[in-house]
Amino acid sequence: VVNKRRTKADLILKRLLVIFFLIIIFTSIFWFNFISFKFNILTSYIESFSIKYDYLLKEVEVSGLNNVSEVEINNYFEKYYNKSIFLISLKEISQKIEKNNWIESAKLKNNFKNKISIYIKELKPIAIFFNGKNYLLINKSGNIIDVAQDKEIQSIFNDLSGTKKKDIVKAVSALLINNEIYKNMSKVHHPYGKGEASEIICKVLEKIELWLFL
Numbered sequence: 001v002v003n004k005r006r007t008k009a010d011l012i013l014k015r016l017l018v019i020f021f022l023i024i025i026f027t028s029i030f031w032f033n034f035i036s037f038k039f040n041i042l043t044s045y046i047e048s049f050s051i052k053y054d055y056l057l058k059e060v061e062v063s064g065l066n067n068v069s070e071v072e073i074n075n076y077f078e079k080y081y082n083k084s085i086f087l088i089s090l091k092e093i094s095q096k097i098e099k100n101n102w103i104e105s106a107k108l109k110n111n112f113k114n115k116i117s118i119y120i121k122e123l124k125p126i127a128i129f130f131n132g133k134n135y136l137l138i139n140k141s142g143n144i145i146d147v148a149q150d151k152e153i154q155s156i157f158n159d160l161s162g163t164k165k166k167d168i169v170k171a172v173s174a175l176l177i178n179n180e181i182y183k184n185m186s187k188v189h190h191p192y193g194k195g196e197a198s199e200i201i202c203k204v205l206e207k208i209e210l211w212l213f214l
């Protein structure tokens with residue numbers, strides 16, 4: 001008799017738990033749809049208000065570009081033109097822009113009328129690494145920025161080993177594989193700086209040296 005009562009009680013408990021979870025599921029679905037409906041109404045109202053009073057995106061102003069094209073930045077806003085300027089997520093777009101290897105930071109400002117201003121800070125290459133196929137630009141963190149062009153190779157290593165590509169590659173290769181050259185270079189005083197550049201470059205090149213032997 002006792003076992004039958006326990007079995008019956010367990011069955012009732014299981015049914016109650018199932019009903020409880022079903023209530024939670026249906027309540028969650030209801031509130032999700034309700035909130036989505038309210039959000040859509042609000043979005044529609046903001047869009048209508050913006051159209052009526054001309055709060056629509058008409059212009060994107062970009063500054064600070066040297067290696068990234070303005071067209072590439074404008075592509076992030078293509079779907080927002082002539083849309084409400086209040087419904088544009090600047091944070092989301094900024095995060096997308098900063099995924100570009102050349103870009104260190106992107107600050108976006110909205111004038112809450114029809115214009116968005118973008119202030120770009122690009123990374124500056126401090127070294128070049130030859131992987132056997134391409135010359136790669138390296139930033140201060142040891143990460144690859146892009147494939148180097150001839151003018152970039154010359155501008156970065158003019159003072160180090162002249163402007164000829166052959167001499168540059170030879171000099172960089174020596175830095176990568178010879179620790180003694182690292183030490184000697186770090187002791188050389190440069191008249192145009194504080195003498196800290198060699199130490200920074202050596203730290204980056206130590207990371208690149210690992211890649212060389214992979």
